[in-house]
Amino acid sequence: MVRVETPLSYIAKRWTPSVKTARRAALSAVVMTVFIIVTGGAVRLTGSGLGCDTWPKCTDESLFATPEQGLHGAIEFGNRMLTYVLSAAVGWAIIAARSLKPCRRGLTRLAWSQFWLVMGNAVIGGITVWAGLNPWSVAGHFLLANCLLTVAVITWVRIGEGDGPRRPRAPKPVRNLAWAIVATSVVLIALGTTVTGSGKHAGDSSDVPRMPWDWTVAAHVHAIAAWVVCVLAVAMWLALRIVDAPADTRARARDLLVVLLAQGAIGYVQYFSDVPEILVGLHMLGSGLMWIAVMRLLLSLRERPQTPAAVPAPAAGQRPEHAPVA
Secondary structure, eight states: OOOOOOHHHHHHHHOOOOHHHHHHHHHHHHHHHHHHHHHHHHHHHTTBTTSSSSSSSSSSSOSSOOGGGHHHHHHHHHHHHHHHHHHHHHHHHHHHHHHSSSOOHHHHHHHHHHHHHHHHHHHHHHHHHHTTSOHHHHHHHHHHHHHHHHHHHHHHHHHTSOSSOOEESSOHHHHHHHHHHHHHHHHHHHHHHHHHHHSSOOSBSSOOOOOSSOHHHHHHHHHHHHHHHHHHHHHHHHHHHHTTOOHHHHHHHHHHHHHHHHHHHHHHHHHHTTOOHHHHHHHHHHHHHHHHHHHHHHHTTEEOOOOOOOOOOOOTTOOOTTOOOO
């Protein structure tokens, strides 16, 4: 049976990227994911969420934004176009992961899962437009973007590792603490969508449905979750020093603390200054950076060495290369 060659296998046969090049490709997907999260927030903060009347076209008659839709249409359509830039970054990561030698199927699957997450989130974005910016679909759109960010970060880190069995780099209680930080950070991000879904920036100047609770109460609950994450992060920073963890792992804990402090400061300032758009946008950027820091900390607590290359058995009648001479 003749095996059909795909474009990816064709490229992989003729190009072998260095690990550094492949990591840059994966990092481009991480950066573009954060960028599109922030620009998606900008669409909402400028009241351009319904700048395009429908999806996948911008109007019933036009695929593109029209002059009649003004600035709001241009902003919403521009954010849609950024999906293609994100797809290109993810495509580069897929090609680079597939072309590494030896072939690493798990890594290729990770890269491909980013593509399907992008496509799925594009559909949810369209449903959000059809639903008139329903806050629950808006929240789902944001949370799925964070799922994409999770996979992109894992791919980025995994490219620099081997495929050997995982080996812990810290005692089990410390690793459990890292998982506690992950879990509470997920809750923190999810609670952030309840503030957005009930708050002032609905995404459009028309009447947009909101989540059925007071946004100030949601903000207080969100702040409590943030303090829990901060306490756990401080505990992790101290624990890693007590157990004399590797320097790069301690650096990841430090990075997380720095991001949390900056994110907390922005959060309190925006709350007490009537939630200005620019600070909300910075807070969304901080959310992405915080999640990257959380994932990098978790992944730094284990290592995966390179799998030793298999030594081919000598052919019949052939003396092994290092066999002693009689």
